[in-house]
Amino acid sequence: MKSTLAACLLATLALPAAADTTVGLLLPGSGNYAALGQDIEDGFRMALAEAGRDDITVIEADTEAKPQTGLTRARKLIMQDQADVLVGVVSSAVLAAVRDVVDGAGVPLIVANAGNDAATGADCSPFITRVSFSNSQLNRPMGEWMAAQGITSVYTLAPDYAAGQQMIGAFTAGFEAGGGKVVGGELTPFGKTEDFGPYLAKAKASGAEALYVFYGGADAISFVQQYDGFGLRDDMPLYSVGFLTAPLYLRSQGAAAEGVIGALHYLPMLDTPENMAFVTAYQAAHGGDLPSEYVVAGYDAGRLLLGALETGAEGRAAIAEALPKVAYDGPRGPLQIDPATNNIVQNVYIFETIKDDAGMSYRLLDTREQVRDAPNGCVMPG
Amino acid sequence: MLQHAALLLLISSGLSVSFGLMGFVNLAHGALYMLGAYIGIAVAAKAGFWAALLIAPLVVGALGAALYLGLLCRLRGPMPQVLASFGLVFITVELVRILWGDVALTLERPAILAGSRHVLGVDYPAYRLFIILLGLAVAVGLWRTVHRSSLGAMLRAAVENPAMARAIGIRTGSLFLATFALGAALAGLGGVVAAPILSANTGMAISALIPALIVTVIGGMGSVSGTILGALIVAAIEVFGAALWPDASAVLIYAALAAALIWRPQGLLAVKGHG
Amino acid sequence: MFRLTTIRAATAALVLIALAAWSVHGDYLAREITAEIAILAILVLALDLVAGFGGMVSLAHGAIMGVGAYGYALANLAGLPPWPAALVGIVASTATGGVIGAISARLTGVFFLMVTLAFGQMIWALTFRADALGGDNGLGGIARPALPFVDSNDPLVFALYALLMLLACLLLCVAVLRSPFGHRFQAVHDNPARAAALGFAPERIRAQGFAISSMLAGVAGVLAAQHMQFVSPELMVWTASGEVLVVLILGGIGSVTGAMVGAAGYLLLKHWAAGWTDHWHLAVGLLLIAVVLAGGRGLSGLLERRRDA
Numbered sequence: 001m002k003s004t005l006a007a008c009l010l011a012t013l014a015l016p017a018a019a020d021t022t023v024g025l026l027l028p029g030s031g032n033y034a035a036l037g038q039d040i041e042d043g044f045r046m047a048l049a050e051a052g053r054d055d056i057t058v059i060e061a062d063t064e065a066k067p068q069t070g071l072t073r074a075r076k077l078i079m080q081d082q083a084d085v086l087v088g089v090v091s092s093a094v095l096a097a098v099r100d101v102v103d104g105a106g107v108p109l110i111v112a113n114a115g116n117d118a119a120t121g122a123d124c125s126p127f128i129t130r131v132s133f134s135n136s137q138l139n140r141p142m143g144e145w146m147a148a149q150g151i152t153s154v155y156t157l158a159p160d161y162a163a164g165q166q167m168i169g170a171f172t173a174g175f176e177a178g179g180g181k182v183v184g185g186e187l188t189p190f191g192k193t194e195d196f197g198p199y200l201a202k203a204k205a206s207g208a209e210a211l212y213v214f215y216g217g218a219d220a221i222s223f224v225q226q227y228d229g230f231g232l233r234d235d236m237p238l239y240s241v242g243f244l245t246a247p248l249y250l251r252s253q254g255a256a257a258e259g260v261i262g263a264l265h266y267l268p269m270l271d272t273p274e275n276m277a278f279v280t281a282y283q284a285a286h287g288g289d290l291p292s293e294y295v296v297a298g299y300d301a302g303r304l305l306l307g308a309l310e311t312g313a314e315g316r317a318a319i320a321e322a323l324p325k326v327a328y329d330g331p332r333g334p335l336q337i338d339p340a341t342n343n344i345v346q347n348v349y350i351f352e353t354i355k356d357d358a359g360m361s362y363r364l365l366d367t368r369e370q371v372r373d374a375p376n377g378c379v380m381p382g
Numbered sequence: 383m384l385q386h387a388a389l390l391l392l393i394s395s396g397l398s399v400s401f402g403l404m405g406f407v408n409l410a411h412g413a414l415y416m417l418g419a420y421i422g423i424a425v426a427a428k429a430g431f432w433a434a435l436l437i438a439p440l441v442v443g444a445l446g447a448a449l450y451l452g453l454l455c456r457l458r459g460p461m462p463q464v465l466a467s468f469g470l471v472f473i474t475v476e477l478v479r480i481l482w483g484d485v486a487l488t489l490e491r492p493a494i495l496a497g498s499r500h501v502l503g504v505d506y507p508a509y510r511l512f513i514i515l516l517g518l519a520v521a522v523g524l525w526r527t528v529h530r531s532s533l534g535a536m537l538r539a540a541v542e543n544p545a546m547a548r549a550i551g552i553r554t555g556s557l558f559l560a561t562f563a564l565g566a567a568l569a570g571l572g573g574v575v576a577a578p579i580l581s582a583n584t585g586m587a588i589s590a591l592i593p594a595l596i597v598t599v600i601g602g603m604g605s606v607s608g609t610i611l612g613a614l615i616v617a618a619i620e621v622f623g624a625a626l627w628p629d630a631s632a633v634l635i636y637a638a639l640a641a642a643l644i645w646r647p648q649g650l651l652a653v654k655g656h657g
Numbered sequence: 658m659f660r661l662t663t664i665r666a667a668t669a670a671l672v673l674i675a676l677a678a679w680s681v682h683g684d685y686l687a688r689e690i691t692a693e694i695a696i697l698a699i700l701v702l703a704l705d706l707v708a709g710f711g712g713m714v715s716l717a718h719g720a721i722m723g724v725g726a727y728g729y730a731l732a733n734l735a736g737l738p739p740w741p742a743a744l745v746g747i748v749a750s751t752a753t754g755g756v757i758g759a760i761s762a763r764l765t766g767v768f769f770l771m772v773t774l775a776f777g778q779m780i781w782a783l784t785f786r787a788d789a790l791g792g793d794n795g796l797g798g799i800a801r802p803a804l805p806f807v808d809s810n811d812p813l814v815f816a817l818y819a820l821l822m823l824l825a826c827l828l829l830c831v832a833v834l835r836s837p838f839g840h841r842f843q844a845v846h847d848n849p850a851r852a853a854a855l856g857f858a859p860e861r862i863r864a865q866g867f868a869i870s871s872m873l874a875g876v877a878g879v880l881a882a883q884h885m886q887f888v889s890p891e892l893m894v895w896t897a898s899g900e901v902l903v904v905l906i907l908g909g910i911g912s913v914t915g916a917m918v919g920a921a922g923y924l925l926l927k928h929w930a931a932g933w934t935d936h937w938h939l940a941v942g943l944l945l946i947a948v949v950l951a952g953g954r955g956l957s958g959l960l961e962r963r964r965d966a
Contacts, residue, residue: 029935032585035484062931067795067889068881072689079812080685096794097887116794160632160786161793186624189632190785190793195386195579197510198621218486218583225488226579229507231498252488252581407767409899457949460714460767465906466949468899472942480936588896592778599771632782640760640775647764 021309021319022057024077026070026088026098026109029062032217033090035248037063040112040298043291044087046282047302053309059083063094070094071101078105085110085319087301092116092163102127108320110304112297117166117376120343124378129323129342131304131335132297133265134373135163136170138241139214141348141368142263143174146210146239154239155208156185157199159219164190167214167241175212183208194219196226204232214241220249228256237261245353247292250360257360260353266293266332267349269362278331296331303330304337334370341378345370385510387617388517391610393576393590394597395520396569398609402598403528404561405541407460410449410467412591413474414566418442418573419582420482423489431492431578439570446566450559475584484584489577509578516575517613520568525606537561538604596635600642602649611650615642658843659710659834659913668914668960669827672921673820680816688812690928694921695819696880699826701905701916703873706830708902709911710839711866712846714770717757717777719897721871724780725750725878726888727790730799739802739883746882747875753780754871758864774895781893795889799882809883819880823917826873830913833869842866907948909955918957 025044027037041060048056059081063070070089077083078101086102086109089095095114102109103125111119111130115138120130146154154175158164164187172182184206186199203211211232215223220243227238238244242264245257268279268290278299282291291299305319307326313319327336333347348368354361397411422438429437449470457463491509498505528534540547540554547554572590573582580586597616601608619638623631642650680691700722707713729746733739761772784790801809802818809815833839844852845859852859882888891897908919926944930937951959 030479030938032583034479034935038484062935062937066891067887068885068891071885071887072693076686076689093794093889093891096791096797097885097889100797100886118794186628188624195389197386198383198624202625218581218585221486221488221583222579222581225581229491229509229579231505231507248485252486254488254490453946453950461906461910462949465903465945468903469942469945469949472938472945476936476939476942592774592895595771595774599768603767629786632786633779636775636778636782640772640779643764643768643772643775644760647768649768 020055020057021085021305021314022059022081022083023305024074024081024083024086025058025060026063026074026077026086026094027060027112028065028090029060031064031066033065036090036113036294037088039248039292039294040088040090040301042282042286043295043298043300044112044302045298046285046295047299047306050281051302051306053306056309063089063091065091065094067091067093067097071097074098074101078102078107083107084316085305087298087305088112089114092119095119096123099123099125099128105316106320107316108323110301110323112301113294115163115166117170117373120341120373121376121378124341124380126342126380127320129304129320129337131300131337131344133346134343135166136376137343137346137371137373138263138265138348139167139170140174140374141371142212142239142241142350143171143176143180144178145263145350145366145368146212147175147178147180151180151210153181153183153208154210154212155203155206155236156182156212157196157203157223158185158187158214159190160187161190164214168212171212171241194222196223197230200226200230200232204230204236208236210239211236212239213244216243220244220246221252224249224253224256224260233259242293242349242351247290248294250353254360255355257353258355261350261365262353263348263350263368264293265344265346265348266296267351267362267364269351269364270331270333270349272329272331272333274329275331275333291331300330300332300335303328338372340380341373341376342380343373345372347371383617383621385514386621387613388514389576389579390593390597390617391517391521391613392513392568392572394572394594394609394613395524396565396567396572397594398565398598398603398606399524399568400562400565401595402603402605402609403534403537403541404558404565405603406454406562407463408467408565409464409591410470410474411565411569411594412587412589413471414442414446414569415573415576415590415594416478416582416584416587417445417474418570419489419577419586420478420487420573421570422574422577423482423487423582426489431489434489435571435574438574439567442570442573443563443567446569447559447563449566450562454562455555455558471587475587478584482582486581486583487577488581489574491578513575513579520571521606521610524568525610528606533557541604596639599649600639602646605649608649615650658847659831659839659911661831661835661913664960665912665914665957668957669917672914672917673824676921677817677820680813680820685812686928688816690924691816692812692819692880692884694917694924695816695823696877696884697901697904697924698823698917698920699880700874700877700901701908701920702823702826702830702913703870703877704901704905705910705913705916706833706873707867707870708905709913709915710834710843710846711863712765713863713867714766714902715773715867715870716770716895716898716902717754717773717780718870718874718901719895720777720780720893721750721754721757722874722878722881723784723888723890723893723897724753725875726882726892727784727796727878728875729879729882730796730888731790733799733882734796739800743802743879743883746879747872750875750878751868751872754874755864755868758867758871762860762863762867774898777893777898778895781890781895784893785890791889793890795887795891797887799886799888801883801886815884819884822876822880826876827913827917830873834913838862838865903945907945907955909957912955912957915955915957918960919955922956 061073242262308322313322324337426434597612601612728749732742732745909915930940
């Protein structure tokens with residue numbers, strides 16, 4: 001964020017030429033989600049660099065993943081820096097906090113992570129466009145797929161907060177619609193030093209065929225370690241929302257993550273020319289690391305913005321109107337925005353985490369094409 | 383449950399020494415615990431788990447001693463201690479972020495403790511058995527050091543009446559230094575041992591502090607048996623609370639803390655004169 | 658015993674005037690930060706009243722403030738106009754603090770700290786899990802109060818309004834400390850034996866003091882809800898209370914004006930450092946340690962260089 005000061009100076013000194021666009025990056029630079037914020041920023045800047053445009057000013061603001069802080073920073077970007085568009089937002093609580101401000105001020109916000117269903121559902125806004133995912137979008141197809149694989153009973157675990165409840169709820173709906181049965185589940189206390197031992201013991205005692213979980217961050221790493229430590233692998237295979245063994249965590253998890261099956265909107269192994277080029281470019285700049293789904297979300301946020309600007313859109317209202325019309329084939333496959341909700345329409349990939357000669361990797365099992373959120377209470381003002 | 387209590391005891395024992403015995407309001411305990419985990423991971427990458435288990439607590443103990451000599455021994459009264467140790471938390475977390483990054487890390491269990499063992503009719507992960515044994519060893523060692531040697535008595539005298547303690551020939555300065563270093567080393571040990579289960583992350587500096595404070599205070603400060611009892615109570619509430627009444631489990635532990643304090647203000651097994 | 662020395666009155670006046678001038682002449686961010694400083698200063702003031710003068714170091718003040726903020730938000734969302742809603746928020750805080758104080762008043766020192774931590778965390782956990790309160794996503798759409806002649810949605814107006822509230826709380830705090838009740842409250846802490854000999858009921862006086870402090874925390878909560886027009890459980894978690902305590906010690910505990918100096922110093926450093934590095938916590942940590950090494954009487958202690966208090 002060293003460039004922030006320079007960017008601020010530039011923003012105040014340079015006379016705003018007609019076509020200049022100011023972007024406010026609303027990402028956590030410190031706190032629990034800092035790693036995600038960094039990945040999203042890397043991806044976003046990669047898209048801008050590829051386009052080679054010099055008429056876009058980026059101003060960073062640290063949300064710390066705290067709603068109050070995020071709101072203060074968002075207001076500052078809108079009121080003081082006169083940002084034309086905001087990009088980012090990792091935590092759903094921050095999204096809930098800034099929702100009224102961007103909607104009221106008429107500033108387009110491209111959401112690059114936070115998956116709260118309501119943001120493109122009951123609380124949707126023509127100024128909020130999401131290029132990451134909605135919680136239902138990932139979990140429902142996974143529920144249907146597992147039922148189609150002949151799995152009849154599942155035990156669920158997730159942290160006890162809004163996203164955890166939503167993910168498990170959507171999974172349960174999909175799985176039970178497909179004929180399966182969720183025989184039990186537990187919401188574990190959120191944000192504590194977590195020992196999953198007692199919950200794993202309960203899951204084992206439930207006698208369910210499989211375990212389905214949602215965990216992210218440090219929890220993702222400890223959960224996989226503890227699942228492995230308890231030796232549940234043979235009795236109870238582990239399925240999850242794909243964040244559990246995503247590239248960001250897989251390096252730390254190592255062999256413990258072998259065999260975990262997940263569903264996610266991006267996989268670095270996708271065999272398309274767009275993705276190959278993207279992975280090669282990212283690896284060249286990041287010492288051979290695989291890009292995470294957060295990098296891709298940041299990258300697509302940049303591509304979406306560029307797409308809108310290429311139509312000649314200028315200023316807040318025009319950009320907001322142009323954003324949902326952008327569609328292209330990106331690293332994660334064909335991508336478009338659903339005009340009914342402003343949520344992304346995208347493929348969901350079901351994959352297995354495997355161990356190969358080069359270390360840990362992924363194998364694609366199935367693809368759910370062009371998943372779109374079911375009608376969810378969103379009414380766009382005509 | 384026993385395993386959970388042992389883990390809590392390992393995480394808390396350092397605080398029960400520096401805060402409980404010495405009366406130093408050490409909010410940096412969680413930061414020392416975190417350092418133990420990260421240094422343990424760094425050492426294990428070069429020399430394996432067992433070396434990490436030995437070296438990381440020593441390094442953290444030495445760091446604690448240096449901090450105490452350079453900064454903390456000059457502080458009188460709880461308020462400056464709160465401020466300085468909070469400052470240390472901020473600084474340590476940022477240094478860890480700079481050195482190790484934002485993504486959580488893990489420590490591989492040693493091969494001999496991988497898999498499970500058949501104990502009392504059930505399969506139990508070997509590493510968790512190891513934690514129970516280590517927790518027992520730390521409890522016994524600490525109890526013997528404090529209650530069965532003159533150290534505990536000297537320390538209590540030095541905390542309650544430093545002038546009198548000096549007058550009867552107790553070198554309070556080095557005594558406090560040694561105690562603080564021991565507390566830091568125990569925090570570091572907790573960090574290494576917890577890393578293979580809980581993973582190492584920058585949030586642990588804050589998240590480990592609350593359970594450690596509860597364990598130290600609920601049983602009674604200044605008493606090793608109080609800390610052991612505290613760990614057992616907290617573990618029982620968390621494990622059985624989660625099983626029997628999951629909706630209330632987040633509140634239960636705090637309700638228990640409040641109830642215990644109101645019922646027995648000095649803690650359940652308090653040593654007289656503390657407060 | 659509290660004394661309103663000339664230097665303290667001058668410091669308070671100077672900080673208030675400087676902040677007002679900064680928000681009049683400054684940009685949007687200056688006004689937002691001024692409002693933030695005023696709100697934090699009121700909360701720190703509330704804590705100073707009990708911690709600095711009654712020895713009741715509380716880790717529940719963030720939660721008590723949050724109760725005020727949620728009280729205001731819920732009443733306002735239910736259709737109550739802002740001013741009556743503000744009353745609801747303040748009453749809710751006072752009642753919560755009164756109950757906590759009544760239960761905990763016989764505990765002292767670190768045991769009081771721990772029991773308030775427990776109550777604060779209970780309030781946080783219940784709010785975090787309550788779907789009716791928006792859970793961890795919080796509540797939005799909260800209105801600001803109608804003011805005569807001016808629009809409170811203007812950042813400058815709101816900053817000055819918050820500063821006025823801070824001044825009112827400051828005067829109230831001084832009045833409380835100088836009242837007969839204030840003397841009894843401080844006597845119970847400074848000299849319990851004598852207070853008991855005079856026939857004071859220490860637990861009741863301490864509980865009442867805690868309720869008054871909670872009322873001030875409620876004012877901060879209502880202002881915070883009006884400022885952000887959004888509330889979330891993040892206000893209530895124990896680290897928020899810990900931050901308030903740190904700001905109080907940083908400013909100088911038991912001096913009333915220390916609350917303002919601490920809040921202004923802490924937030925200005927935070928915003929300034931966050932502008933050029935992600936690792937701004939490092940700067941804050943170094944400041945805390947520097948203040949401790951400089952004598953441990955806080956920023957206002959450095960200003961005063963005196964030994965009364």
